[in-house]
Amino acid sequence: MSIWEYANPVKFMRTSGAILPFAVAGAVVCTVGGVVWGFLTPDDFRQGSTVKIVFLHVPAAMMAINIWVMMLVASLIWLIRRHHVSALAAKAAAPIGAVMTLIALATGAIWGQPMWGTWWEWDPRLTSFLILLLFYLGYIALWASVEDVDSAADLTGVLCLVGSVFALLSRYAVLFWNQGLHQGASLSVQSGERMSAIYRYPLYLSMLGFLLLFVALVLIRTRTEIRRRRLAALQAREMRA
Template identity: 85%
Template sequence: MSLWEYANPVRFMQVSGRMLPWVAAGAVIGTVGGLGWGFLTPDDFRQGSTVKIVFLHVPAAMMAINIWVMMLVASLIWIIRRHHVSALAAKAAAPIGAVMTLIALATGALWGQPMWGTWWEWDPRLTSFLILFLFYLGYIALWSAIEDPDSAADLTGVLCLVGSVFALLSRYAVLFWSQGLHQGASLSVQSGERMSHVYRYPLYLAMIGFGLLFLTLLLIRTRTEIRKRRLAALLARETRA
């Protein structure tokens, strides 16, 4: 049996229904564990207790980007293989991604205030996230504006492809435009050697937790979308007959 059979709506409902409790449990353990453990870490010698916002800020920022990538993959699957569940999954993911972007921006502002002395700075990374948020908004707005689901799926798919290219372009354009203040060294995950183990392990746990949290929400929302489509299909059939 091929992987694509999971794209069949009935099969998807069965499998996702069975998976959901486990994924949800993992999400709870990861997020509560990661954030709780993070809360108990000692204060940083320079940043004081504000450093603890990293356990919310970094996983949310990571998911904000990953969710867009997931939407891009799902849109490609829809455009190429015409699996309806894939289009609905992209639709279901968008609001989650937008909220993650918002969390990253808000926590960034809260952190920026004590650290840089300002709520907002037109720093390349912050700006890129703001632009990403705009792309999420446009995508969600287009889905909700078009009534016919077949057209909506195709049009948002095309928008997601073009939007991805331009989001990436904007990212580099913004780097060119302002060199920025975002300190990479002590905070960023990539430069792990600069970050103490004390902070690193709870951060990893929180990141896994956020990934599972996204998966949980995605499954729930996709299942809702499938049920909504099913209702609409039955209703359409009823009015036609």
């Protein structure tokens, strides 16, 4: 028994079908719970009620980056071991990542307006996320424009690899280019003095919720891709017959 067994589409369909209800239930409970709990937290003395946006902004930003990493790993598995499910999972994850990036950017812009007095600032973090969005869009566009599925998987895999290097490079280039307004708000800084428990626990729940939401969505979307491929294969067979 090894994890490579899940590379078999039939096995993947069976297992993912069994996991899916739990993932969906967990995603709904945690996301709705975390976001609603976050919405009900008391106002911050400095930021007022805008602090509630953190329960959407931070989980979305976290997932935006992690989904790209997951795509990179899945692409590598496809390029090295030629498991079709892996390539399809990377394809399925890309639109989710793009939406997460969009949420992080949109909530950030709306939050920045009253806090910094501007919708947009060419701050390293904001700029990096904009660049990340461009990489997601390019990746999705490439998948959409190559007809042969295996070629598309190969090309997007190579693009994901090169893109990862350049996304990271851009991150540091942008840091060099402009120092910003955005607080270095990683959780390690926040725990303790920066963020009190009334904000921290709903944030954890919300982050778990977004993670489960991603798992559920990527399972659904991968299943869609597998079905589409099987359909195409059956149609091709029928044509020949």
